[in-house]
Amino acid sequence: MNEKKKKTPKERREERERQKEGKRRREEEARICQRLTEPLRRFGYTIPAGSIPADLKEQAPNNSYGAPLYYEDIEFTCQDCGSEEIWTAEQQKWYYEIAKGPIQATAIRCRDCRRKEQERKEQSQLPKGYSKKTQ
Numbered sequence: 001m002n003e004k005k006k007k008t009p010k011e012r013r014e015e016r017e018r019q020k021e022g023k024r025r026r027e028e029e030a031r032i033c034q035r036l037t038e039p040l041r042r043f044g045y046t047i048p049a050g051s052i053p054a055d056l057k058e059q060a061p062n063n064s065y066g067a068p069l070y071y072e073d074i075e076f077t078c079q080d081c082g083s084e085e086i087w088t089a090e091q092q093k094w095y096y097e098i099a100k101g102p103i104q105a106t107a108i109r110c111r112d113c114r115r116k117e118q119e120r121k122e123q124s125q126l127p128k129g130y131s132k133k134t135q
């Protein structure tokens with residue numbers, strides 16, 4: 001006998017609840033996205049697909065000239081090693097809104113070169129005759 005296992009009423013109820021919960025969450029996300037982009041649409045801006053709306057009040061204080069309204073992946077060439085890099089929309093949002101990077105700033109170095117540059121700077125801040133310990 002290969003009887004198909006029937007779902008109990010309880011399991012059916014739980015499954016319905018899960019579906020409702022998923023639907024509710026998707027609607028909530030759509031509402032948030034709508035709220036973030038609505039002010040921009042009102043001013044006639046459109047947000048390219050795949051980009052992230054900017055939260056202008058989280059950006060570092062600026063005269064708002066040239067402040068990005070949204071973030072899109074940016075391709076750039078590392079100025080130190082010449083490698084082709086992508087500064088992703090998520091990284092930009094983090095940089096401008098969490099790290100409060102200046103709005104005029106943009107990525108010019110790849111991750112490796114940024115780290116080397118950082119080390120060089122730290123090194124140069126030490127008094128003459130001293131060097132940073134290497135572990």
Ligand SMILES: [Zn+2]
Nearest residue numbers: 078081110113
């Ligand atoms: Zn590089």
